[in-house]
Every structure is written in C-alpha cells, then in structure tokens.
Amino acid sequence: MKTQKYGVLLIAIIVVSFGGIVAEACNTLLYCASCPNYPTCDTCMNQPYMGKSVTGLGCRDCLQASSRTCNKCETLSRCSECVDSRQGPVHPTTEAMCAACAPNCWYCHTNGAGKCDVNRCNTGYELDSNNMCKPNCAPNCQYCGTRGAGKCDYLRCDAGYYTHLGSMTCVPCMLPDCMEPVCGTPTTCNRCRPGFGTLTPTEQRNCYQCNTKYGCSVCATLTQCTKCSNTTLGPLFDGSGKCAPCAPNCKLCIVNGGGKCDTCNSGFVLQPDKTCLKSTSG
Secondary structure: OOOHHHHHHHHHHHHHHHHHHHHHHHOEOOEEEOEEEEEEEEEEEOOEEEEEEOOOOOOEEHHHHOOOOEEEEEEOEEEEEOOOEEEEEEEOOOOOOOOOOOOOOOOOOOOOOOOOOOOOEEEOOOEOOOOEEEOOOOOOOOOOOOOOOOOOOOEEEEOOEEEEEOOOOOEEOOOEEEEHHHHHHHOOOEEEEEOOOOOOOOOOOEEOOOHHHEEEEEEEEOOOEEOOOOOOEEEOOOOOOOOOEOOOOOOOOOOOOOOOOOOEOOOEEEEEEEEEEEOOOO
C-alpha cells in the first residue's frame, strides 16, 4: 500500500517538475502563455495586438508586423481584426495586413480587403455576385452611379425604356401603334405597326392610321403609301399617301404607281409612258 502511495507521489512530482520546466521554457518565447509543443508557442499572452509568429519563436506585435493596420491577429500572417472597420484582412499575405474594403462598403472582415460582406454596402448600394457594391438603381436601369439609389443615369435604361428627366427613373417607351420607339426621345417612333405611319419622314412624333379610305394598307408615313389594299391599285407619289387604280389594261402597278403600269394584261404592251397599248402583232 505504501509502495503505491509513493508511486503516485513520484508521478505527481515528475509532472509538476516537468510542468515547471515547460512553463520556464515558455518564458524564453516572446509573450507566450503556453507551449506544450515547445519551441512552438500555442497561446499568446492576453495582451492587445499579439499574434503567433510564423517562425515558431513566440508572439509578436501585429501592429509592428503590419505597419499598424492590424488590431488582432491569429498569426502574424493572418489578421483577425483590423484597426479601421472599413478595412479587411489581405489574403494571402506573409504579414497580418489590412487594406480598404470595396468602394461604397463599410465592413469586409469576412470576404477581406477589396470586397464587401453581406448587408454591409452603403445606403443605396447592394452586394453583387463578385462581393462588390453596385448601386441599387431604379428598376430597368443599367447604371445609376451619378444619380444614386432609386434613380437612373441619363440614357442608361434597359432596351424598351427611356430616362424620365423629371424623376430620373426608367419609363416604358410606349407610343400608341409604335413597334420600334426611339428610347431617350420618348415621342419618336422609328417603325409603326402595320396600317400606321408617322406624319412625315422627319416628323416622327406619333403613329397615324394609313389612308385606308383611299386604299392604302401599309405606309411608311402619311405621305408615302408602300402597299395598297389590292393589286388593281398602286400608290400615288404625290405626297398624298393615297392609292389609285392602275392604268387601263394593267395587271400590276406597285412600282410605277396609280395611273401607271408595271405589267400589262395579256395582249397588251407596256409603253414608255408606263401605260398599256393593245398589241399589233398577230
């Protein structure tokens, strides 16, 4: 029984002695609190700015290691808290360094310098897929860096929209009977829907119904009919936008227009004046 007690006591003495040796050894490592794997320091002293040295020789001051940008560091090669909250750790690096977050970002500790963390963009900005802050623009807007949140920069709306100069938002280009509006100049139309045309080639503010009363079914403008309602009619080129019957004995007059002829009926010959004359050949 006494032998067993002496054995336990001896072990305790050895453990205490070894612990004392280890603790004393830790004192040789700069700012090291514990070092079970001596000479590598496991835990630094509870002091500000301390981080484990990558060389295994204890702990060093993060501020000195990184030109005073790092407040706390896990190791001297990885910062865990930056001095400035608008900075984030630089990865990878050989020093515990911090640098500025992405523009319009106020915190980037997780994603690091040059990026931004979730829900940490400035007011009026939102995080994109690259962890950068993009303006939270008006709907259907491509860019609002100048005008800011809820607005849109001039001529930066999506296709089919124009910039409303009063509200600086994107408004649909919706001209009545217009198939191809000119966005940016919301009262201009490049191409009207079938059966409609602009007033003149230079006056394109709205679309108007073609002159159907006079047989025009398709018109580029109200002064230029491009297709008549049937093949017995041809467009007039007098600026009226009307159609008129082809010349007598005429089959088709789309090109030469009303009162003239392109192709004569069988037994008739097209004349230089684009009319049809009965053939004299047998």
